[in-house]
Amino acid sequence: MHDWIILPMLLLVAMATWLLLRLRQQQRLIDTLLQDHAQLTAAFSRLPADAAALLPRGGAPLISVEILNPIELAARESRFAGPLGAVVPGVIRRRVYERTAQILQDELLKSGVQSEVRTHGLA
Numbered sequence: 001m002h003d004w005i006i007l008p009m010l011l012l013v014a015m016a017t018w019l020l021l022r023l024r025q026q027q028r029l030i031d032t033l034l035q036d037h038a039q040l041t042a043a044f045s046r047l048p049a050d051a052a053a054l055l056p057r058g059g060a061p062l063i064s065v066e067i068l069n070p071i072e073l074a075a076r077e078s079r080f081a082g083p084l085g086a087v088v089p090g091v092i093r094r095r096v097y098e099r100t101a102q103i104l105q106d107e108l109l110k111s112g113v114q115s116e117v118r119t120h121g122l123a
Contacts, residue, residue: 065104070096 067073070093077099097119105117 065100067093067096067100 074092101117101119108115
């Protein structure tokens with residue numbers, strides 16, 4: 001009499017079993033990613049703070065510029081940068097560094113300096 005219920009119940013059990021297996025796979029993946037993240041964070045913290053330590057011995061000197069007030073600079077250029085800086089500071093910071101690199105390149109060229117201006121560490 002209740003034979004018509006058996007097939008849907010078997011399908012439901014099979015689907016629940018498959019979902020449970022997928023959930024366990026995803027949890028193992030998350031655990032692996034968390035371990036990798038912890039290892040990378042530890043390795044990053046051991047990097048030398050001084051950029052000179054990263055340069056090869058006897059290589060060309062390096063001039064480093066760190067902009068301490070990128071949001072303030074952006075706010076002077078655009079009235080939208082201040083409010084956006086509170087929401088997406090990384091985007092504003094990246095744009096300020098890109099603009100600064102371009103200004104440096106242009107000014108050095110005006111002075112006859114042949115140079116290569118690059119930004120490092122922008123995500």
